[in-house]
Amino acid sequence: MSIRFCLALAGLAISAPALAQEGSAPPPPPEAPSDPRADFVIAGAGAVVLPDFEGSSDYGFTAAPGAIGQVDGFRFLLAGNRFSVDLIRDGYGPTWDVQAGPIAVVNFNRINNDAISDPRVALLAERSLALEVGGYVGIGKTGVLTSDYDRLSATLSYRHDVTGVHKSGIWAPTLAYTTPLSTKALVGIFVSAEIVGDGYGQTYFSVTPAEAAVSGLPAYQADGGFKNWTLGSAFAHSLTGDLTGGLQLVAGGTYRKLVGDFGDSPIVAIAGSRDQWLGAVGLAYSF
Structure with a gap:
């Protein structure tokens, strides 16, 4: 079994539950002992069920793309609304990997009230599309517990x-x-968390007095801080050949818990739910 394709598919599987949901999964890079800088791409698309907005208790469906690959030694990950690149070329060490590079997320939260089922939240002011840009660092190790191919x-x-x-x-x-x-x-399994600034809480979880008068929800001022923790799992199964190539079925899901000011917001506590679920299933092809 090729470590490169095994870990690359693992990355795509872990990414599947993160489609259209920012910040839920890391970009685990692929690796190959013979030539860790060889070019490859694993690409796919899937159907995703996710909340109408962050904190909603109503759900809808969308389609989202996913891809992971390597060009000239640089690894990249596309997971729905999230894109990242690992700018550290790895050497020929078989087990350790250091990662660092840029990341960008497109935040679609509450940009279209027509897609929100709850009539109270639908009366709040729409938010504009946000582009969040930054970077990440990380470290990974293969051959940890179960075999030469598992990865932490x-x-x-x-x-x-x-x-x-x-x-x-x-x-x-x-x-x-x-x-x-x-x-x-x-x-694959993963656990993650998000800590956000005051502006995030005010934009997506506060209710102004004017919005309260229109919607019937109480006015509320949310600050920043620890917003949520997330637990997720993913699964990939080869439909043609094996994990080293061909067509793959990829699926996954996450449970997210909103806490603090975010869970106490009337948008969540009254009109929605602190418990957030997301699921995805799709096909990927390696070439």
Whole structure:
């Protein structure tokens, strides 16, 4: 079994639950003992069920792309609204990997009230599309517990709104583990959290007096801080060939818990839910 393709597919599997949801998964890079800088791409698309808005108890479907690959020794990850690049070319060490590079997330939260089922939240002011840009660092190790191909990685990312929508930053630490079950299947789990600035809380979780008068929700002022923790899992199974190439079925899901000012916001506590679920299933092809 090729370590490169096994870990690359693991990265795509871990990314699947993060499609259209920012900051939920790390970019675990692929690796190959024979030539760790060889070019490759694994690309796919999937159907995602996710909340109408962050904190909603109503859900809808969307489609999202996913891809992971390497060009000239630089690894990249596309997971729905998230894109990152690892700018550290790895040497020929078989087990350790250091990661660092840029990351960008497009935040679609509450940009279209027509897509929000709850009539009270739909009466709040729409938010503009936000672009959050920053970077991440991380370290990973292969051959940890179950085989030469399992992987444990830890990453820390920071991104900041550059469009002036919420004008604040987001810290996101993540710990992920993936392991093959056979030459045709692998599973992964991850845990992550988000710490956000005051502007994020005010933009997406506060209710102004004017909005309260229109919607019937009580006025509320949210500050920044520890926003949520997330637990997720992912699964990939080869439909043609094995994990080293061909068509793959990729699926995953996450549970996210909103806490503090964010969970206490009337947008969440009254009109929505602190418990957030997300699921994705799709196909990927390696070439």
